[in-house]
Amino acid sequence: MSLDSYSISRELTAEQTYLQSNTLGSSNHSLLDNCVSCFGSTEVTPAYVALYVSAILVVIITVFGNLLVITSVCHFKQLHTPTNVLILFLAVTDFFVGIFVMPLQFIWLIESCWFFGTTVCAFFNFVSFHLTCASVHIVALIAVDRCMALSSPFFYSNKITANLFVIVASLNWVFSMAYNFALLYSNGFFTHALTLCPYDCLIIVNEIWSWVDFVVVFVLPCSIMIILYLIIFAIAKRHANAIRAANNQGNPNAGKNDHVPKRSERKAAKVLGILVSVFLLCVVPYYIASVIPGSINTQLFNDVLNYTSALLYLNSLFNPIIYALFYPWFKKSMKLILRCRVCSPDSSLMNVK
Template sequence: MNLENVNQTENCFSICSEKTTVSTTVHVLLYISAVAVVLLTVLGNLLVIISVCHFKRLHTPNNILILSLAVSDLLVGLISMPLHFIWKIESCWFFGFIFCHIYNFFSFHVTSVSAHNVALIAIDRYFALSHPLRYSKEVSKSVMYIVVLFNWVFSLFYNFALLYSNGNFTDLTMCPGECFLVQDEVWSLVDVLIVFVFPCAVIIILYVGIFFIARKHINSIRKLDIQRNGVDGKHAKDSVTSERKAAKVLGILVCVFLACLIPYYVCIFVSNTIGGEFFYNVINNVLIFFYLNSCINPIIYALFYPCFQKSIKLILTCQIFNMNSSLINVLG
């Protein structure tokens, strides 16, 4: 679009000047909080990426999905989060009309990839637990690379089609200092189904299935322990502890994902029904929760695992620079 066609009305010139008056202290605290979240997101995902790439024992199909998730979340932390936080704190878009389109497309793309990565991890873990023999034979690193590539390519074309079909690249006009996108009701519904409903349904259904499969295995171990020892011995008590821990972890996985995504899509539905500038501003504020999912993901999906805890310790103590450090057994 020709920049000369941007509406230069009197309202346009007042966009960046009509800021909410906040004290300098609050302004500084907002920036400190934003920097802290960005650093936590970037460093957390960067540690996961280095761990999977450096240590050969972590070169497994499941960890390839975790690597893809960490890359998408790292990009959110490097690009989407800083721009969005500056935009909201300053109440003005300083980066121009063209970069606004790039930001919108990139943010849609990487957050979509991240959500589908979470669903793919659930599929991978369910298949590995329910069909261990088939999983070891059929799911190789090459297969997982293809799955990851398809996820990124699909998201790329889907989000381009979504924004282009709604005229965001051709017909949209914005005042200086504004950055927004247009999405009709049909595409909003499609987007909710593809990026939210489908991943959430997969995650909830499969993790519930994983829980019941794990519980079945634990009950089998408990019965075997009783048969051998005649009492509900140490192994049975350990299995109960493992069961509770599994239930807690699964609850955290599902609740965090839903808590980060539900507010955004609820606001999308309300704004399409009611509309207005107020709901548009609410959506942009709630979008922060969507981005926070990229900050929490490395903690939930990687840093809770002993192998990643060990690899991160080796990274932080600079032991990865030692000879043959990539061959260290971080699984043991």
């Protein structure tokens, strides 16, 4: 079975249909005859309306929440830090997910049909592949950033700059676009394998590319996140014990050593640890579902894959909520933006920390 890390629904059914078509030498017309007909919803029920209302609210909160994060980091010079650069790129990624991916995914999920044609299907798949890949790697970079800030604070404060992370994050976007273009092109996505059924938006990825994608987009970055946050936890615990021991000995300079991370650094690591944890909770179910043999129950496999895909995209909703709950600077900058205080002269120099 193909292990496509981002395939949407009915992949196994389509692959079997394609193989059967080649074996029998049937025409494209007979291939389409094997596709399941789809007529969409014929009855508007309260549950149907509630699903659409919920989907619209999720998209609105995702788009405007991440737009507030983008505006805050870009406008206020006090927020131009290396960590916030990565948060900015993550917010841009989540913003595009809310604009281009979520609406199509939710309509497809509610209607159980793809109504938008092959051109939009191509755009949808490429964008979702690229944004999810870029997002995973940015969150891994955030873990690297926090680990360096805690383990080597002197080196971090002198060598790591916001401009450096702008370059790193931009290269990550370029790599994600090139990698996913190569993956899709190698599997005929831009030629004959765009879609096999008129009411599906699917792609078949060969087994080699499936495993490569699984390692590059899931195993490596998620392993880095978990390992680095275990290191961060150990460092924070060691520093806390050292400060406590110094206080017990009556050392007035306890906690003032330049090599001991500031309280704000430890708090930032804690908050970003929550960010990474929520991210993994959204990502892991999809990949667990992707390795379940679809031959057990093809329809059940498709449904599970579709719902876990939606959960994967919902992470873009959770990120700005986490900022609002745990970052005082985001709360303050959000109030200034909503009150249009950013329109005043020199508003970019305001204190938001």
